[in-house]
Each structure stands twice: as structure tokens, then as C-alpha cells.
Amino acid sequence: MNRRWTARLALGAGTAALLVLLLVAGFSSILLVAVGVVGVALAAAGAWWVLTRTGWKRLLAVVLTVAAPLVVLVLYTAAGLLWVVLLSIVLWAFAVSAGRAALVEDSTPGMPDRSVSPPDRPFLIMNPRSGGGKVEKFHLVEKATALGAQVAVLDPDHPQDVAELARQAVRDGADLLGVAGGDGTQALVAGVAAEHGLPFMVISAGTRNHFAMDLGLDRQDPATCLAALTDGVELRVDLGRIFTDGAGHRSEERVFVNNASFGVYAAVVRSPAYRDDKAHTILAMLPDLLTHHSGARLSVRAGSMSLDDPQAVLVSNNPYERGDSAGLGRRERLDSGRLGVLGIGVGNAAEATELLLRGRQGRGLTTTTAREVVIDADISVIPAGVDGESLMLPTPVRCLLDAGALRVRVPRNRPGVPHTRPPLDWGRVRRLALTMGRVAAGHDAR
Known part of the structure; x- marks a missing residue:
């Protein structure tokens, strides 16, 4: 189906969603719409109070969070209009x-690759426990051994010191380094590969495989990644680096292929x-952390943007897609030359509700890109999560x-090469549905 008809379908479905309600x-x-919005707002406020209160106040917040959407459903059902609302939502x-599919260009350019010869002495590190035993x-x-890899x-x-294991392999003559494991292990070995200018290979044997996903690799069958050893192409991708200025000198702490939080x-x-009780620990710690009664008070500088007292900061190796309001989906590219920065600063239930309803337009969420991001705090040492570590x-x-610091070797044919998903613009969808038909008929698009 071409883009013109996809745009027409989008307009038709959107119009039908409104007509179903009106007719x-x-x-x-x-x-109906007002009741739904109020229900969502009350549920969001309740969720905020669940996270920031303790004792009987948290219990009341749980009741509100559950009851608000249930009351909305009961009201819709009593009015005999539940099916109308559900059909309109669908x-x-x-x-x-x-609409988003229509705005994607017919041939979206991906990251450029180049053909390369198979490696002579590939060295692969495998973690047998990653991904529940995928190795x-x-x-x-x-x-991998049958394909000539050590x-x-x-x-x-x-x-073991995975980075030192990789460095020893380089000293022994390895001309490619690869990892079948989690994103944290991949980042350590990727740093060594970049340090020595060697190609790096990802085998999607981890649990989440975020880096593999953004490279377009098959996350269901990690064995397909081994095709990079015999019929591979090379991508040049960016690499995040973390430096600290402690003790009066700059030292590199870690590299990251995904993000640092x-x-x-x-x-x-x-x-x-x-580790022993995740749910209880989260519920016990969040009230003080979210209300700044404990934990570090952060400040962030990213280019011209400054952010004071955010509750959470995520710095990613290239920005996440704009269509994902949480910013935790996938990255369109890994070679844009920019860090993605996402800061969350919610001070009360109203701001939490606005963030849920408006997504990236909410005041509690700040997003930008930069080549350098500085995170400071009112204490000398802060916790960080670097690629899950x-x-x-x-x-x-x-x-x-x-x-462009990292040379990544991937199979020539891989199933998940991402397509850019532009933000939805109904004006563009409408113009696309109308003007393309005129151009096809030989009329001036203007």
C-alpha cells in the first residue's frame, strides 16, 4: 500500500473515531471524554501518592488509583456506551x-555500511548465564568455533576482568572482538575494541539486548549474529564515555553503548x-528520594540547557525516538554524533498527571541533545547505572x-534495521492524502 492510501486510511480512521462518539x-x-480525562487524572495522581507516601496514606492512594478507572468503566457501562468508547479508542x-506509517519516507536511509573481508582471528567472549542460558x-x-572463532x-x-581478557586477546593477535552477553559486558569489550581500532561484534544473547536491537540484529535467535563472521558489513557508530574530575585530574571511568542513569x-x-527484595526496597526508598528528603540533589548542564534538582537523569548514546514519550524505546540511529538527555523532575501530583497526559510536552520532562553533559551534585560521590551496571x-x-569511535561488524542481512518514525503531524498527513492524488493525476501540487 502506498503512502497516499495509508494517509487516507489514517484520516478516515481518525474521522470515524470522532463520528462514532458524536453520532x-x-x-x-x-x-464521556471529560469523565475519561478526569479518571486518568485521578489515577495518575493516586499513583504519584503511592510512590511518595507511606502507611495509611499510601493505602488510600492505592484505592484511588484502582477505583478511578473502575468508576469510569462502570459509568460508561451504565450509560450503555462502553462499546462506543472502546471502538473509538481502537x-x-x-x-x-x-499516520506515522504514512510519514515514513519510502526509502528511509539507515546507517551507512561498507563491505569487509571476514576476520582471520576473531575472539569472542561468552557469558553462559546471560539471557537465561542462551549461549x-x-x-x-x-x-562460533566451527566458523573459526576463538x-x-x-x-x-x-x-573475571572482561576488559583485560579482551586486551590479552588483542596482544595475542585477535583482529575482531565480540561478546555474547549483557549490555554491560558488551560496553566493556567495545571500549577495548575502540581503543585498538578493531571491529566489534554483538551476539544478542543478553536479556534485553538494547544495543543489538538498535543495530537491527535478530534478538530471538542470537546464532544468526554469527553470520557477521562470514558475510558481514561494518558500521561506524558512536560511543559514550564517562569521565570524572575527582582528585584534581580527569580520568575515564567507563564507556557506554546504551545509556547512563x-x-x-x-x-x-x-x-x-x-537484590533480595526489589519491590519492597523500591516502595521503601522512593518516598524520600522523590521528595528530595534523601539522596543526592543533582544539577545537569547540557549545552545551553540547565536542570536543577531532577529526580532522575538519563544520558544516552544517541537520542531515543521522539515517538516514545518515556524515551526508553529504541534509537533511530547510533551515528548522529549527539548524546540524548532526558531529565525527570516532578514536584507534585498535578505535575505527575500532566506528565502522563501530555508526555514529552509535560513540564516534568526535559529532553535535549548535546555533545557533552555534566552531572554535578551536593555530595562528592553519586550512584550511577551504566548499561545496567x-x-x-x-x-x-x-x-x-x-x-564514530566504534567499528561494529554485523551480518549483511539482518531483520530489524530500524525505520525512522517521525512525530505525528496531522497537517502533513492531510496534505499527503490530498496532494499526492493531484500529483498522480498530473496537476500542480501547489
Whole structure:
């Protein structure tokens, strides 16, 4: 289906979503929408109070969070209009999806790649516990060895210095470094590969595989990633670096392929009790952290943007898609030369509600991009989560982007090469649906 008809479908579905409410519910449709918005607002406020209160106040907040949407559903059902609302929501969701699809260019340019010869001495590090045992399940060691790779399998009972293991492989003549493991292990080895100018290979054997997803790799079958050893292409991608200025000198602490987080999440994960009882630890710590009664008070500088007292900060190696209001989906590119910066600063239930209803337009969410981001605090050392690894870093912490620093070897044919998803613009969708038809008929598009 071409873009013209996709745009027409989007407009048709959006119009139908409104007509269903107006024609069936009449003027009551205004009341239906108002009731729904109030229900969402009360549920959002209740959720905020659940996170920031304790004892009987938290219990009341739980009741409000659950009761608000239930009351809305009961009111819709009593009016005999529940099916109308659900149908309208489905039509609107389809309209939004079709509208975004229509705005995607027919041939969206991806990250440029170049053909390369197979490596002579590839060296792969594999973590047998990553992803619930994917290394063994997909016979990755045997398949990689059959393709000529030297494989080092980590011993979970005897922790090893993964970066030093990779450096030793380089000293022994390895001409490619690869990892089958989590994003944290990948980042460590990627830093060594970039340091020596060697290609780096990702095998999607981790749990979430965020980096592999953004490279377009198959996350369901990590064995397909091994095709990069025989029929691969090379991408030049950016690499995030973290520096600290402690003790009067700058020192590099870590590199990151995905992101570095600071604030609430990093503090909770750092707690010794988190591993044993995640839910209880989160609920116990969040009230003080979110209301600034405990934890570090952060300040952020990213280019011309300054942010004081955010509850959480996420610095990513390239920005996340704009269509994801939480900013935690996927990245359109890994070679834009910019860090993505997302700061959350919510002071009360009203701001929490606005953030839920308006997404990136809410006052509690700040997004920008920059080549360098500085995170400072009112204490000398702060917790940080770097590609899922919990660290303590001296302040100030500087995050910089090393553009094109990493040579990544990927299979020539990979299933998940991302397409850019532009923000939805109904004006553009309407013009696309109308003007393309005129151009096809030979008329001036103006």
C-alpha cells in the first residue's frame, strides 16, 4: 500500500473515531471524554501518592488509583456506551499508527555500511548465564568455533576482568572482538575494541539486548549474529564515555553503548536490599528520594540547557525516538554524533498527571541533545547505572560522545534495521492524502 492510501486510511480512521462518539453518543460524547480525562487524572495522581507516601496514606492512594478507572468503566457501562468508547479508542489507535506509517519516507536511509573481508582471528567472549542460558540453548560456542572463532566462556563462579581478557586477546593477535552477553559486558569489550581500532561484534544473547536491537540484529535467535563472521558489513557508530574530575585530574571511568542513569533509579538499584527484595526496597526508598528528603540533589548542564534538582537523569548514546514519550524505546540511529538527555523532575501530583497526559510536552520532562553533559551534585560521590551496571562515581561526572569511535561488524542481512518514525503531524498527513492524488493525476501540487 502506498503512502497516499495509508494517509487516507489514517484520516478516515481518525474521522470515524470522532463520528462514532458524536453520532452514537450525541452531546453526551463531550461528557464521556471529560469523565475519561478526569479518571486518568485521578489515577495518575493516586499513583504519584503511592510512590511518595507511606502507611495509611499510601493505602488510600492505592484505592484511588484502582477505583478511578473502575468508576469510569462502570459509568460508561451504565450509560450503555462502553462499546462506543472502546471502538473509538481502537479506531484512534489505528489512525495514529497509520499516520506515522504514512510519514515514513519510502526509502528511509539507515546507517551507512561498507563491505569487509571476514576476520582471520576473531575472539569472542561468552557469558553462559546471560539471557537465561542462551549461549547453551543456541549452541553458540560450537557454532562460533566451527566458523573459526576463538571462544572464551566466562565462569560465573569465578568473576573475571572482561576488559583485560579482551586486551590479552588483542596482544595475542585477535583482529575482531565480540561478546555474547549483557549490555554491560558488551560496553566493556567495545571500549577495548575502540581503543585498538578493531571491529566489534554483538551476539544478542543478553536479556534485553538494547544495543543489538538498535543495530537491527535478530534478538530471538542470537546464532544468526554469527553470520557477521562470514558475510558481514561494518558500521561506524558512536560511543559514550564517562569521565570524572575527582582528585584534581580527569580520568575515564567507563564507556557506554546504551545509556547512563543518575538519580532515583541508580540509588535504588545501588541499595544492598534491592537484590533480595526489589519491590519492597523500591516502595521503601522512593518516598524520600522523590521528595528530595534523601539522596543526592543533582544539577545537569547540557549545552545551553540547565536542570536543577531532577529526580532522575538519563544520558544516552544517541537520542531515543521522539515517538516514545518515556524515551526508553529504541534509537533511530547510533551515528548522529549527539548524546540524548532526558531529565525527570516532578514536584507534585498535578505535575505527575500532566506528565502522563501530555508526555514529552509535560513540564516534568526535559529532553535535549548535546555533545557533552555534566552531572554535578551536593555530595562528592553519586550512584550511577551504566548499561545496567551499578557504580559509584565521584562528582562532577562528564558524559561525552566519541563520534564514530566504534567499528561494529554485523551480518549483511539482518531483520530489524530500524525505520525512522517521525512525530505525528496531522497537517502533513492531510496534505499527503490530498496532494499526492493531484500529483498522480498530473496537476500542480501547489
